[in-house]
Amino acid sequence: MNFRTVLRAAAAAALIGAGGGVVLAGPVVWDAASGGNGNSYEVVMDDAASWDAAHSAAQSAGGDLATITSQAEQSFVESVLGSAGASTGSYWFGIHETAVEGTYANVTGEALTFTHWNTVEPNNAGDVENVGAVLWTPDGSDAVLLARRGHWNDEPVAGYPTDGSLIPSEADVFRAGYLIEIAADDGGTGGGNGNGGEPNAAPLPAAVFTFPAAAAFAGIFYRRMKRRT
Numbered sequence: 085m086n087f088r089t090v091l092r093a094a095a096a097a098a099l100i101g102a103g104g105g106v107v108l109a110g111p112v113v114w115d116a117a118s119g120g121n122g123n124s125y126e127v128v129m130d131d132a133a134s135w136d137a138a139h140s141a142a143q144s145a146g147g148d149l150a151t152i153t154s155q156a157e158q159s160f161v162e163s164v165l166g167s168a169g170a171s172t173g174s175y176w177f178g179i180h181e182t183a184v185e186g187t188y189a190n191v192t193g194e195a196l197t198f199t200h201w202n203t204v205e206p207n208n209a210g211d212v213e214n215v216g217a218v219l220w221t222p223d224g225s226d227a228v229l230l231a232r233r234g235h236w237n238d239e240p241v242a243g244y245p246t247d248g249s250l251i252p253s254e255a256d257v258f259r260a261g262y263l264i265e266i267a268a269d270d271g272g273t274g275g276g277n278g279n280g281g282e283p284n285a286a287p288l289p290a291a292v293f294t295f296p297a298a299a300a301f302a303g304i305f306y307r308r309m310k311r312r313t
């Protein structure tokens with residue numbers, strides 16, 4: 085990244101506002117001519133933002149955390165991460181757990197008919213995982229990370245502590261940033277729901293956003309086997 089690029093990124097980050105992260109790539113339009121939805125996608129580097137903070141920042145940017153609703157969109161998101169040179173880590177995107185342990189929903193209300201979970205995920209490791217992240221690495225030489233690249237992991241809203249005290253695991257589980265999707269009909273000016281111009285879905289019940297309460301409830305009644313991530 086040269087100095088001019090850094091300046092551009094810094095200026096773009098200023099537009100993001102609340103998030104405090106640096107826009108690494110974006111907006112990248114998923115062109116309708118190539119089968120896309122016309123929406124714009126951004127990669128924001130921020131290794132400190134919780135899923136909630138990233139969600140707020142994405143909405144402040146005029147969109148929402150990206151929803152990945154098809155294999156084609158999954159592939160596009162991966163191409164954006166790859167083109168951006170996104171560093172190894174987890175990137176928040178637009179799914180969160182509902183009041184039902186292990187059942188996830190898109191933030192936009194779009195049906196969750198496509199998923200791309202990594203093996204054994206979502207596993208609610210440590211009984212504290214309630215939101216989704218895309219595992220990523222630019223390192224094609226690490227076979228373990230490469231096999232997981234692009235797949236989804238359920239993670240704690242605050243991310244994993246980097247000292248490994250909660251989940252000692254691969255480098256791609258730690259927070260690196262988040263993915264924004266801005267609907268084509270919003271023009272990046274705000275208020276979008278990121279669903280590609282479809283009517284706004286009815287708001288989800290407030291209960292689905294009460295992660296700590298949901299996690300506590302789930303922890304009492306439903307303890308899963310603890311697995312690696």
Ligand SMILES: [Ca+2]
Binds near residue numbers: 150151153157265279
């Ligand atoms: Ca989407």
Ligand SMILES: [Ca+2]
Binds near residue numbers: 207208313
């Ligand atoms: Ca997990």
